Amino acid sequence: MTRKKRRLYILGICGLALGTAAALVLTAMGDTLVFFRSPTEVATGAALDLDRPFRLGGMVKTDSVERQDDGSVAFIVTDFAHEVPVVYAGILPDLFREGQGVVTEGRLGPDGVFVADEVLARHDETYMPPEVAEALDASDPGWRTRAATSMTGQ
Amino acid sequence: MHRFANPARFLRLADRVLPVAAAVAALSGAVGLYLAFLASPPDYQQGETVRIMYVHVPAAWMAMFVYASMALAAAVGFVWKHPLADLYTKAAAPIGATFTAICLITGSLWGAPMWGTWWVWDARLTSVLILFFLYLGYLALVNAFDDPERGIKAGAILVLVGAVNLPIIKFSVDWWRTLHQPASVSRIGTPTIYETMLWPLLAMAVAFTALHIVLAIWRLRAEILERKVQVLQTLQAGQARTAATATPSSGVASPTADGTPG
Numbered sequence: 001m002t003r004k005k006r007r008l009y010i011l012g013i014c015g016l017a018l019g020t021a022a023a024l025v026l027t028a029m030g031d032t033l034v035f036f037r038s039p040t041e042v043a044t045g046a047a048l049d050l051d052r053p054f055r056l057g058g059m060v061k062t063d064s065v066e067r068q069d070d071g072s073v074a075f076i077v078t079d080f081a082h083e084v085p086v087v088y089a090g091i092l093p094d095l096f097r098e099g100q101g102v103v104t105e106g107r108l109g110p111d112g113v114f115v116a117d118e119v120l121a122r123h124d125e126t127y128m129p130p131e132v133a134e135a136l137d138a139s140d141p142g143w144r145t146r147a148a149t150s151m152t153g154q
Numbered sequence: 155m156h157r158f159a160n161p162a163r164f165l166r167l168a169d170r171v172l173p174v175a176a177a178v179a180a181l182s183g184a185v186g187l188y189l190a191f192l193a194s195p196p197d198y199q200q201g202e203t204v205r206i207m208y209v210h211v212p213a214a215w216m217a218m219f220v221y222a223s224m225a226l227a228a229a230v231g232f233v234w235k236h237p238l239a240d241l242y243t244k245a246a247a248p249i250g251a252t253f254t255a256i257c258l259i260t261g262s263l264w265g266a267p268m269w270g271t272w273w274v275w276d277a278r279l280t281s282v283l284i285l286f287f288l289y290l291g292y293l294a295l296v297n298a299f300d301d302p303e304r305g306i307k308a309g310a311i312l313v314l315v316g317a318v319n320l321p322i323i324k325f326s327v328d329w330w331r332t333l334h335q336p337a338s339v340s341r342i343g344t345p346t347i348y349e350t351m352l353w354p355l356l357a358m359a360v361a362f363t364a365l366h367i368v369l370a371i372w373r374l375r376a377e378i379l380e381r382k383v384q385v386l387q388t389l390q391a392g393q394a395r396t397a398a399t400a401t402p403s404s405g406v407a408s409p410t411a412d413g414t415p416g
Contacts, residue, residue, distance in 0.1 A: 007233045015314070022318045026329075034331040035276035057331060093270025095199060103333055120269045125338040127204060128348035129195030147346075 036103045039082040042114075050108050056084060057103040057122065062145075065098055077102060077114070084108075088116040095121035099145055161378045164238055168371045175371070179364035186357030194354050203267055204351070210260040211339075212359040213253045216366060217285060218320055220250030224292075225317040228310035238374075240306045241381075243313060244296055245373035249366055251289035258286060269333060277326035278334035281319060288316040302381075 001009075026033070036057030041048050048054065056077055064076035072089035075098075086104055096102060101122030106115045126147040128136075136143050190208035197204035224243045231240035261279070262272045273279065296309035327336045338347045345352055 004233060011229055011233060011314075018315060018318055022322070026322070033277050033329075035274065035333055036331055038331075091270075093268065094203075095268050096270075100199075118271075120271055120274070120333060122333060123199065123268055123335050125335045125341075126199075126346045127197055127207070127338060127351050129350060130198040131195070132348055133198035 038079045039077055039084045040079055042084050042108065043082040053105065053107050055103055055105045056086070056114055056116075057101070058084075060096070060098050060100055060102050062098045075102075077104065084114050085112070086114045086116050088119050090117070090119065092119055093121040095123055097121075100124075160236075160238055161241075161381075165375065165378065168375060172368065172371050175364045175367040179361050179368055182357050182364065183361035186354055186361050189354035189357055194350055197351070200268060203264060206260050206264040208354050208358050210257060210264060211355055212362045213257040213260065214282070215359055216362045217250060217254040217257050217282070218323060219363070220246050220253060220366060221285060221288070221313075221317070222320060224250065224313050225320075228313045231306070232310055232314070240310065241374055241377045242370065243310060244306055245377050246366075246370050247289055247292050247296070247309075249369050249373070251286065251293065253362070253366075254282065254286040254289055258282060274333050276332040276334060277330045278323070278332045281323045281326050284319055285316075285323060288312070288319065292316075302384075 036055035037048055039056070039058050040046075042050070042056060058077040058079045061076040061078045061083060064074075066074045068074055068087070070089070072087055073092065074085065074087045076083050076085050078084075086106075088104065088106075096119060101124060103120045103122055104114065104116035105118040105120075108114050124147050133144075186208070190205055194205075194208075196202050224246050227239040227242040227246070230236050231243065261282075265274075266272050292309050292312050295312055296305040299305035299308065326332060327334055339345045339352070339355065347355070
């Protein structure tokens with residue numbers, strides 16, 4: 001075996017070992033690397049300590065946003081399998097709207113209502129001019145929901 | 155001088171590539187900026203803020219592409235002992251670091267109004283920050299040795315190990331739930347970005363790639379010349395030492411004594 005060939009094998013074996021190690025570590029960490037929890041995980045309580053603060057993410061359910069008398073906002077976060085009601089007192093980001101992705105951070109109250117201290121809007125990967133969006137509205141009314149659904153993360 | 159045989163050929167090639175790459179960078183940069191800031195529509199959700207994307211996304215692509223090219227060069231340098239490949243890794247690092255910084259800063263500027271936060275520790279943002287630290291760590295390591303060869307060897311190991319971060323960055327948005335949106339262009343199936351917004355993005359990507367080629371050639375040329383200077387200085391020092399043993403050395407410059415202000 002020439003020296004070049006030996007160095008090539010060393011590099012290949014080291015790369016393979018490193019890749020395997022990284023894959024194992026990431027698989028083991030798996031669940032802790034997600035940025036937010038889904039309503040389904042909250043409903044089933046899977047791998048989640050509901051007494052501690054956590055992030056809840058999903059889609060803002062259409063026609064669920066209500067301004068309360070005390071200035072706070074109530075809405076429902078859904079992943080189309082389960083729903084969690086959320087209340088939040090604070091400034092909402094520009095992209096916060098019904099039918100769009102959202103990530104909220106807070107605690108689940110004993111009444112099953114999630115009290116958020118922070119609300120972040122999630123943007124989906126669809127980009128288009130407003131005229132095209134309006135044209136789509138006319139021909140295919142359900143497209144906005146479908147575009148945002150890809151973001152709910154199952 | 156066998157060491158410089160290959161770099162000499164590279165320098166001749168570089169002289170031909172450089173003007174072409176510079177012209178492509180200037181032209182597609184001008185077209186890209188015009189399309190991005192003047193001739194493209196606002197987004198139906200983000201409004202005018204979408205224009206940040208035309209800088210952010212190509213910078214992110216370049217951040218990863220430059221790192222991948224450095225890792226490839228480090229591997230070639232390790233296996234085939236190719237001196238130019240080693241020098242490329244060193245020359246490209248500050249360029250890649252700058253693209254990564256641009257990506258992080260523009261992303262933050264976009265996130266503040268759109269997401270409602272400058273920064274979150276989700277898998278995508280964190281892995282790109284790690285990429286930035288890998289660049290900085292490489293730059294610190296490669297310059298930490300008196301012998302440049304040893305610095306380049308140590309840096310090559312860091313670059314190769316850090317390459318494991320590249321697939322993590324790319325697939326972070328698919329593997330884990332993140333605040334960052336998934337890919338719009340480099341995905342399976344058709345891009346989810348409308349044509350009039352895709353063209354400025356691609357023009358900017360071409361401009362950034364050509365700009366990287368220009369900067370990398372400049373930096374490589376400087377690295378090669380620096381090596382030549384080092385070799386010549388060592389030779390000169392050797393000659394001076396032999397000369398010094400024969401005749402006592404005299405002062406280099408004679409001071410002027412005519413009273414004119416210096």
